[in-house]
Amino acid sequence: MKQKIYSHLxxxxxxxxxxxxxxxxxxxIIKLSQxxxxxxxxxxxxxxxxxxxxxxxxxxxxxYVCTDLSLEMLKQFSNNTIPRVVCDMTLxxxxxxxxxxxxxxxxxxxxxxKEKLLKLFKEVELCLTNDxxxxxxxSLENNSKRYQRYLNRKGKIDGIRYKQISKYEETKRIHYNxxxxxxxxxxxxxxxxxxxxxxxEEYFQLLDKSNFYVExxxxxxxxxxxxxxxxxxxxxxxxxxxx
Ligand SMILES: C[S@@+](CC[C@H](N)C(=O)[O-])C[C@H]1O[C@@H](n2cnc3c(N)ncnc32)[C@H](O)[C@@H]1O
Numbered sequence: 001m002k003q004k005i006y007s008h009l010x011x012x013x014x015x016x017x018x019x020x021x022x023x024x025x026x027x028x029i030i031k032l033s034q035x036x037x038x039x040x041x042x043x044x045x046x047x048x049x050x051x052x053x054x055x056x057x058x059x060x061x062x063x064y065v066c067t068d069l070s071l072e073m074l075k076q077f078s079n080n081t082i083p084r085v086v087c088d089m090t091l092x093x094x095x096x097x098x099x100x101x102x103x104x105x106x107x108x109x110x111x112x113x114k115e116k117l118l119k120l121f122k123e124v125e126l127c128l129t130n131d132x133x134x135x136x137x138x139s140l141e142n143n144s145k146r147y148q149r150y151l152n153r154k155g156k157i158d159g160i161r162y163k164q165i166s167k168y169e170e171t172k173r174i175h176y177n178x179x180x181x182x183x184x185x186x187x188x189x190x191x192x193x194x195x196x197x198x199x200x201e202e203y204f205q206l207l208d209k210s211n212f213y214v215e216x217x218x219x220x221x222x223x224x225x226x227x228x229x230x231x232x233x234x235x236x237x238x239x240x241x242x243x
Contacts, residue, residue, distance in 0.1 A: 026056035047107030051077035099132035109195035121210035143231035144168035
């Protein structure tokens with residue numbers, strides 16, 4: 001029963017994500033991968049969700065593995081030829097190395113403590129080749145403030161009612177997305193997604209403690225520098241030293 005509920009949640013999530021311009025997002029990821037000094041791209045995607053980006057970027061990579069904490073999200077992939085592994089991005093199970101590791105669409109904001117962010121950097125470092133790139137975007141406060149009201153919505157798919165409540169708690173710097181689901185038989189469940197909206201500068205302070213340096217930090221979807229007023233920042237990291 002629990003599995004069925006999570007499967008419904010994953011398909012509602014897919015439905016809610018349909019308005020996202022994944023084509024543009026995929027083009028941007030491909031351009032970022034071209035900053036590698038090689039044509040052979042061995043890619044690892046962290047928190048790939050239902051595979052909306054994966055199905056678009058797959059053909060550009062020589063080898064590509066997708067991961068997510070949620071099995072039900074990975075089961076939603078329309079392209080079943082892409083290898084998928086259920087794992088926490090702060091606990092990566094890979095022995096082989098990748099030269100392009102990426103995560104998209106606020107997924108890193110799901111790591112709600114600085115300890116977890118540092119753990120992510122440590123784990124990625126172990127799986128990344130010495131000349132590889134780790135890139136991810138983060139949602140910043142202006143994004144939460146601007147978009148929170150647009151994400152309050154409700155609807156019905158396959159007889160299941162859903163309601164999304166989006167609220168940003170400025171004092172805690174936590175953005176909540178609350179999904180209330182009501183099944184045809186009247187059963188209700190609530191799932192709460194919690195994202196930490198770190199200050200722009202906090203990422204740099206944490207990265208100073210890691211073995212990465214920030215090669216670029218772009219205002220997402222562009223190649224201009226981000227700043228604390230940006231809505232979304234795209235970090236391009238490389239290893240500081242060979243290890
Ligand atoms: C906002 S969705 C983005 C999904 C996908 N990247 C996209 O662009 O559609 C966030 C994803 O992060 C995953 N996630 C959250 N915490 C995670 C963790 N610690 N490790 C791996 N995945 C995680 C969730 O299961 C969810 O699929």
